[in-house]
Amino acid sequence: MDIYLTLIQLLDSTVRLATPLLLACLAGLYSERAGIFDIGLEGKMLAAAFFSAAIAAMTGSVWIGLLAGIAASLVLSAIHGIASITFRGNQLISGVAINFLAAGMTVLIAQAWFRQGGRTPSLIGKARFEPITLPFAEAVQDVPFIGPLYYELISGHSILVYVAFAAVPLTWWVLFRTRFGLRLRAVGENPAAVDTAGVSVVGLRFAAVAICGVLCGIAGAYLSTALQAGFVKDMAAGRGFIALAALIFAKWRPWHALYATLLFGLFGALETRPDVIEAVSGIKVQGQLLAALPYLMTVIILAGFVGKAIPPRAGGEPYVKER
């Protein structure tokens, strides 16, 4: 039973750590399915993390903080959209610029506003997303087997975790069951087909980039107001890039994005619990090695060792009407 409880705890932190990755991964999925590569996920998350924490700290309301985070992320999305859709600039360069902008700007503003060395004050009470206890969780917690599963793993997360997991089937449904989804996928594969069918390529791509902004905003807000209590410098810590790796691993499919980010979440969880590995396998693993695991995995995936992933065909290319 002890091992079972440990396992439940491990999975519980897997879910928590997977959540920001999942949101960012789905954000990238919308954008890249529409043909706009976005390596600025990291920057958008970071900006959202800062602004949601900062505004939550000032107003005392985490919900206003969340909106501020989404707004900040949307502003960066708009910059990416204008640069790469309207002006047909290079999407990678625009993304890199957004990452640098966010990395510098967040610390700078934090220092100007709060004078705490580039942090926000710690969030307490209503300025933070608190875990939600699902109905009957307390009642069933002593039921063997199912009780801990429900109480520890399924119940007791912040609302944003449930939002992230609900976004998976929703994204699948939008992409594959709606007119908008059909057009979105088409614009990432062959924008000329969309254009000649009388649908606006620019409009669709901006819509996709905006959805990407909202999801990145939620992901960032989750980092600073739910996973932790306040913003610290560089708190996105490469999660935007890991989400991109997960997106490739998932071959741009929503359900696979869930599995891929859960896998990365598991690595993150193991990092904090080397004792679990030792208990299960009997091998003592260096903590540093575990910490490096998600990044190693990212490199392996990006190097294409995990099967052939075919990106949307028009991805990364600005659409120019041909003569």
Next chain:
Amino acid sequence: MTRDPAIELKGISKAFGPVHANKDISIRVMPGTIHGIIGENGAGKSTLMSILYGFYKADKGEIFLSGKKAHITDSQAAIAAGIGMVFQHFKLVENFTVLENVILGAEDGRLLKPSIAKARRSLLELAADYGLNVDPDALVQDIGVGMQQRVEILKALYRQADILILDEPTGVLTPAEADQLFRILNRLREEGKTIILITHKLREIMDITDTVSVMRQGEMTATVKTSETSPAELAELMVGRKVLLRVDKTPAKPGAVVLDITDLRVKDEKGVERLRGIDLQVRAGEILGIAGVAGNGQSELLEVLGGYANGTGTIAMNGEKIDLTGKSSNGQSRRARGIAHVPEDRQREGLIMDFHAWENVAFGYHNDPAYRSGVLMNNAAIREDTTDKMQRFDVRPPDPRLAAKNFSGGNQQKIVLAREIERNPDLLLIGQPTRGVDIGAIEFIHQQIVALRDKGKAVLLVSVELDEIMALSDRIAVMFDGQIMGERLPSETDEKELGLLMAGITDTYNEHSVDEVQDNLAHVHAPEKGA
């Protein structure tokens, strides 16, 4: 004739910067007719049709549809006005099904299910009405080009188009598929649809159109009834001078074997065998034409021979074996052995578009002592040599300092030809010599190829244009799915027989249905889209 014309354009003008693509164009197309528009590349045909389809806005001029003034501001307005367009390069989403492609942009609501169900019913009706059978659930990438074109036509009909514009529709089709397309067009005409057919092939104009308009350098030079004109007259109207439509050549005098290929095999990066045991010989003083639908291994054959792909088997040049592993042989050493190569895609493989003509002429021959002074390039000498070659090959303008991209397609091809032919090779490999080249230049390029042959050189010609293969070749080999299906003499074969061989059908004595041909072609990898 009391009816209003289905389409009437009045005084359409359109300029791209200093280039006048369309100058004061007026045209009337009666309903229920097929109207051909013919002209050389860059004559402004596609621009005119793009204006009609709302892709561009005309600077001046008016459009009337069935007598009423139309404001076609974008493609959506054109579709709403009942205009459908089948582009030369299909606008299909390759990993979507046929149904998804058909409904894209014309869905019936926010959810897909009802739209798909409705489209499925419509497709069945259209298939019955016009003989346009397509598997609605097939992925577009899995069907052949002929089928893909049907999907494009179905897209237009599904949007209730009364006017159908087809831009160079037969460029990618086998003769059998082209015949099938023309049957469909005839059927559409009988149903009262108005069709505009853009082409540069005179034969198609003569075969199917009711009236024909000729465009030259952005202007409409004539509109005539097809029954009252002739190919020669149309060619003259297109080019502005008399042109020879047939290649003038004497019988070949084949000499010794120059190129001897035995059991040549090539795999692509996925490990799929793209050449599956090729045996071919080319003799001095003859042109061997390789016919086939694009994507059946012709490109791989040229790449291996040209020295930039590896293979297995043996290739002997003038009796000496060539290394095929890429270890001790490359394009450079191939040239040293007397193999010159005019690649299929001149803009990607033959030229660097942003470089000057003289730099392009030096490529591949940059180690020529005449081009060098010590360790440095002798640029002045290269420019002088280039000017000389440009004059002999009638490249216009003969300015070596002009970037390759600023020449027309025909002149670009002449630059590549001049570079290769002037080196007096024993063997000329030439792929799609006249793709995107206008009639006047075609005549010149064909003459140069024949002249090289008459000098006793060997020529290996690859072309998807069957007319070109028939006109130039002394011997024809047909490729299908990486194999040679047979060799024929031009005097002893016809388009029908070659067309069947191109579809992999070797018993050419019996009747074969078009569906059989298309089935066969669909099994081969979908041909790459030409540049």
